[in-house]
Amino acid sequence: MEYQDSERSRELAGRARDFVDDVVIPRERELPGGTAVPDDVIAELREEAKSRDLYAPQIGEEYGGMGVDFRDVLPLFEEAGRSLLAPPAMRVDAPDEGNMHTLEMAGTEDQKDRWLRPLLEGELTSAFSMTEPRQGGGADPKMIGTTAEKDGDEWVIDGHKWWITNGGEADFYITLARTDQEKHPYEGCSLIVVPEDTPGLDVERDIPHLGDDVVSHVHSEIRYDDVRVPEENLLGEEGEGFTIAQKRLGPARLTHCMRYSGMAARALEVAKAYTSDREGFGDPIADKQGVRFEIAEAETNLHAARTMVRHAADEISRGNQARVEVSMCKFFTANVTENAINTALQFCGASGIGKDLPIADFYENVRQFRIVDGPDEVHKRVIARNAYENVDMDELDPLPTF
Template sequence: MSFEVPESVRPIRRRVLDFLETHVYPAEQTLLGGGEQGRDVLRELEEKAKSDGLWALGHPRHLGGGGLSMLDYAYVNEVIGRSEPATQVFGTTTLQTVLMLDPVATDEQRERWVLPSVAGDLRLAFAMTEPGVSSSDPTQFTTTARLENDEWVLTGRKWFISAADRSAATIVMARTEPDAPAHEAFSMILVERDTPGYDLVRDIEVMGMRGVMSGHFEIEFDNARVPAANIIGGRGDGFKLAQQRLGPGRIFHCMRWLGSAQRAFDYLCERANSRTLKGEPLARKQLVQKFVFDSYQELKASRLLVLDAAAKLDSGDQARVELSSVKVHCAQTVHNVIDRAMQVWGAEGMSNLLPLEAMYREARFGRVVDGPDEVHVQRVATRILRSYENGEGWDFGER
């Protein structure tokens, strides 16, 4: 396969980049500042993106999205990822939830939740993690839902639930089958925001991140009752559905991190050429040249890993080894490249005069979100070693 941006994708990619540079970058500080002004600007940019035909480009076409394949979307999403608020501006934030819901949603769920989510008319939060429970082993989750008089009654707590305050409903992973094997004991249930017993306990500030995309909430469910029809898929399908959401979600993160790393690389190289020290540019200093070399290698490798994983997903492969590997590599790459760019910019790089400090916080968060590095390292190694144990080996030319 060729790793050049396909001719069919170049026009939409260019349009997204032009929009980003013309409209999003100038408003970035306002968007990152949040508040009513930030929300007003966000709404204006969302509407403009829709009118320009740049909304929800990766969502399925039959739901009103752009219908890009996973690989084609990677070429576009790496541009969107150059600015964290742009993920909201271009309507990308709902994609992984929509891909989970679309195959299993009832007609009523599709009309009420899925289609409006794609259109940007509402948002759905996703609640898995819990206080005091290791999310690396979700079989330990304690939030329960029992069926009573044709209603699900939910009890428990979830936390670090993004955008719960501005979501119409939350998809909750709860234990519904207490006697079933661990991976068949959980189900996904939709809980509307105004349901009695649904309480936003607090907003947990993460790495000092604020703005229109921030907000990671703790939620309590105190005998919250919802209709039995609010279950997503079947009883006990929670883990299967979670994988359908988290797998694509990981590569979507990586696509965007490529964009962040690219933007940081630009800052690094431009600073190296423009800043002088003792009469010569930083670009002539070997330590700075090593910054550029290491950043190039890591970014290039991450990009190839992302494109390879995207191509495998398009072919129908679950690409579990590739997705875990690329999630670790990209999270480390974006962190490293931004760190080097901040170093050559000195004090200015640490300030809000440049986007690097906000990008840096988001990058550090990336090594934990959707599974910490350590879990993915273990999964990749286990799968590869098992293939050798089974006599199959791992021929990179075949995989």
């Protein structure tokens, strides 16, 4: 097996690294710790990314992107992950990146004109609205309770969602709802685009959560009460909701893995610099074997994660869903990056807790990765079903994971 990045991929990642090092990282330090980045900083960085031909590389050229193949674009996501400011600057940030992919894949030309092109330009922002409180769908999204019923030429949506990133800020919500109660949810759910100003769509609150999001992401609780949208807001075919969601989520999980790998790699870079500079007990902290062994372990695990992601991406590029491989990447990378960032924080001492360095923000951010896009256990469930029952997971219904 050969996981080498192509020349195009390396060239792109190299330029992304220069952009992050030379332009983005210096802007990080302008910000007081824990404070949301002002929109004008992101807007300026976006202009610079455009001028360097590094903007929305994953989206087709006909919609304003660069049309780079999924496998080739992945290493750029890793470089982008090295700063929390870089993904929005290069327009490779979640959830908009996954929503652009969904619209590109399943949208009509009218829907692409209305939502995809302005989303790519940063004129709009979006949300993916799937998870529900207690009695609805979470780790097991087939428990979905939100419904959409046809009334004339409109969809009427009723339901309750939460943890919806960008809730209250999004211009539209790609909403998963049950459109056929008779069918199994995997065949009876659809995706419907709900503009933010639709009557009956009520953002009840931003859910207080771990960490201050530097790149201001809110995660909201939302009610849909007799929300009416035109039938043409259906994304893809009726009943295809989970199928489209699954096609979105496989690649999106790998792009998440790469961004978090970049974050962990930067945390280790910072820790190596700190421990090389800081002395204690007679020599630099970096010379202590106890430190070196832990850094070596973190580097090894990170290398394994990055290699696994490249293998899964190769499979996806060959037209396979690679569900088992993607699940392996997702839970493994989530744990490896969390551990690497924790290690890096430890070896920076109090400076690791402080926000002069970026590690504290990374530490607050990385914990969610073991839960979002499917908790560890759900991915292990997929892997174990394949291991015990020799099930071809790609032949199955969409995965029960977000």
